Amino acid sequence: MEILMSNWTDVQSLPKSYVFPPDRRPGENVFPVCKNVPVIDLEKAEGLDRVETIQQILNASQEFGFFQVINHGVSESLMDDTMSVFKEFYGMPAEYKAGFYSNDINKSCRIYSSTLNYNAEEVHYWRDNFTHRCHPIEDHIQHWPERPARYREIVGIYSVEVRKFLLRILNLISEGLGVEPGYFDGDISKTQLLSVNHHIPCPDPSLTLGMPEHCDPNLISMLQQCSVPGLQVFLEGKWMGVEPLPNAFLVIPGLQLKVISNGIFTSPIHRVVTSSDEARTTIGSFLIPSHDILIEPAKSLLDAGHPPDYKAFTYKEFFSTFTAKNCDAEVALEFFKNKPK
Numbered sequence: 001m002e003i004l005m006s007n008w009t010d011v012q013s014l015p016k017s018y019v020f021p022p023d024r025r026p027g028e029n030v031f032p033v034c035k036n037v038p039v040i041d042l043e044k045a046e047g048l049d050r051v052e053t054i055q056q057i058l059n060a061s062q063e064f065g066f067f068q069v070i071n072h073g074v075s076e077s078l079m080d081d082t083m084s085v086f087k088e089f090y091g092m093p094a095e096y097k098a099g100f101y102s103n104d105i106n107k108s109c110r111i112y113s114s115t116l117n118y119n120a121e122e123v124h125y126w127r128d129n130f131t132h133r134c135h136p137i138e139d140h141i142q143h144w145p146e147r148p149a150r151y152r153e154i155v156g157i158y159s160v161e162v163r164k165f166l167l168r169i170l171n172l173i174s175e176g177l178g179v180e181p182g183y184f185d186g187d188i189s190k191t192q193l194l195s196v197n198h199h200i201p202c203p204d205p206s207l208t209l210g211m212p213e214h215c216d217p218n219l220i221s222m223l224q225q226c227s228v229p230g231l232q233v234f235l236e237g238k239w240m241g242v243e244p245l246p247n248a249f250l251v252i253p254g255l256q257l258k259v260i261s262n263g264i265f266t267s268p269i270h271r272v273v274t275s276s277d278e279a280r281t282t283i284g285s286f287l288i289p290s291h292d293i294l295i296e297p298a299k300s301l302l303d304a305g306h307p308p309d310y311k312a313f314t315y316k317e318f319f320s321t322f323t324a325k326n327c328d329a330e331v332a333l334e335f336f337k338n339k340p341k
């Protein structure tokens, strides 16, 4: 069978290799929608409401682990153009996409299906993923697709704008935490990865998943969702749907922020369920520390009453533990946790 589902046509029933065992299926459940996802109005951070906005971000990150952002500075037309370019890319002929197919994480621009472990996994996840590095653009753009014709131009502008947005959020976080200004600039947020999920309509969403449950291993992630829901977070012991808010960005703090904030931030567990009605495409952007950078709880957050919850580690050490642990970021982080005395 053709591996990339974006090349499939006329899918009538769920192939067996996508059917999860009963204990891992989402089932026929109608999942509650998370109604009170915090919405941050970023424009307010530039005016008299700055302190309050920062507090909202911190509260959201502590209580929920994530938040939506409106008035984030990236224009609706750029968001729409970028979404169209990715939908067009997924609709390109199979032979063209085959040129990007790879399960090698060292390949800077690649498309694959399910997870990087496609060949060994027992059950596949219902998704294709296209991913590439974005920063600095001149180091990576030559690896990006040349078709659709507008790809490099539009995705180039989008990547720069998204980076600015995420650095703005990180600056507000550093102000809120009381760590030194500029803490998140430079090598700690240098690597920028774009990750575009695509799920075709699924004949039976009760039997399969679009993405495994996971925490993001990054410093920080953001998601531009399309209008088709699918993202769920695990809150207070149950899965809840996160409905797309038009023109908003969803921000998900990654596990590295949990470490740096010494556990003030939580990194939410989330997964993706599929939809039978329409295809779903989401654009994720991640900021990730450079490999040799040291990650540790920020010194200014520590004192006798607040000892470090984690040992210092390089991102490279974290990442190799992460891949060795089957890309389970939470399990990987356990290795760097200080045990209570």
Ligand SMILES: O=C(O)CCC(=O)C(=O)O
Pocket: 195, 197, 211, 216, 221, 223, 230, 231, 270, 271, 272, 282, 284
């Ligand atoms: O596509 C989505 O809704 C979620 C994506 C995600 O969680 C991820 O890429 O880490």
Ligand SMILES: [Fe+2]
Pocket: 214, 215, 216, 221, 270
């Ligand atoms: Fe994620």
